[in-house]
């Protein structure tokens with residue numbers, strides 16, 4: 147029979163079961179739970195922003211060619227708007243037309259296109275990734291054929307940045323190595339370098355001739371101010387450093403399922419940018435030919451229409467303010483239980499996540515006994531919390547300590 151062992155045919159019988167995704171697996175278990183007190187703090191629930199709804203109406207009214215293929219590099223209006231959003235319209239690299247930008251399948255796709263590009267043109271490149279990080283980083287760079295390493299980032303004791311250890315590890319990397327940096331609202335720790343620390347990181351990157359690959363998945367989500375949150379990228383750009391930046395609009399525009407983002411490569415000259423663009427297009431062409439249209443049209447409309455942009459920024463600020471309020475509420479609720487230890491890290495950390503430092507066993511116990519769901523690394527999505535759940539979550543944390 148075709149597929150039988152030894153018959154010469156390929157059989158899929160030999161395929162082994164892959165491990166479930168750490169985050170999506172949590173959601174599956176949550177959905178099966180019928181308890182009234184079930185609480186999912188692994189992710190936030192996205193809302194459709196008013197600015198997005200309005201942009202969609204405008205797109206429907208205006209775009210007659212709505213189902214045509216986009217160019218390989220994506221929507222030209224989106225590409226220009228997204229690089230200005232990232233670096234600032236007045237950035238030297240933007241003005242001198244030295245940034246190669248391709249639309250991408252959100253942040254993940256942008257990282258993957260960048261990794262493929264690096265593996266093709268700089269084979270053997272070593273990639274240094276913070277420990278801990280968003281779990282997909284290792285898979286994305288590894289699947290593209292690059293060698294990945296960790297650099298120290300979090301000080302587990304203080305739940306703050308282990309800055310000296312981070313710099314020491316970066317200094318050990320060979321020249322030409324890639325260093326992955328979260329632009330802001332580091333996932334999963336919520337711990338970002340200060341502006342002074344960023345300046346020292348830039349010095350180290352320049353001295354050691356490292357290539358920064360920024361992951362910008364939360365521009366606007368850290369402080370509520372999209373300009374402030376771009377600080378690190380803009381600092382490196384001002385210093386004239388070469389770099390890659392992967393952008394995502396999943397969180398800041400709530401466009402998760404539209405898969406809209408971009409990859410930017412800052413080049414030394416316009417001429418180099420043109421050559422890099424041609425190579426990025428070759429990567430895209432062979433992977434998925436050209437990107438989807440709808441998310442790009444939404445993001446471009448919001449970024450370029452002054453009224454919609456202003457409305458969006460107000461909505462974004464409100465989301466961030468609610469997260470800050472939830473952080474404060476969670477800290478107070480835990481402190482009110484008399485839980486031992488210092489819980490100030492909850493309000494010190496930035497972005498939608500708080501890294502509690504709870505062990506995998508403690509997380510499992512919260513799930514079993516309190517129907518509270520989070521990934522085993524103890525990361526709580528503050529965006530997934532509501533006022534009525536704070537006491538329940540606080541009591542559960544108190545009991546597992």
Ligand SMILES: Cc1ncc(COP(=O)(O)O)c(C=O)c1O
Pocket residue numbers: 251252253254255280328333361363393394395396402407
């Ligand atoms: C640090 C980081 N990078 C990239 C992404 C990619 O998300 P997306 O592919 O939806 O843009 C995420 C999503 O959670 C993230 O946290």
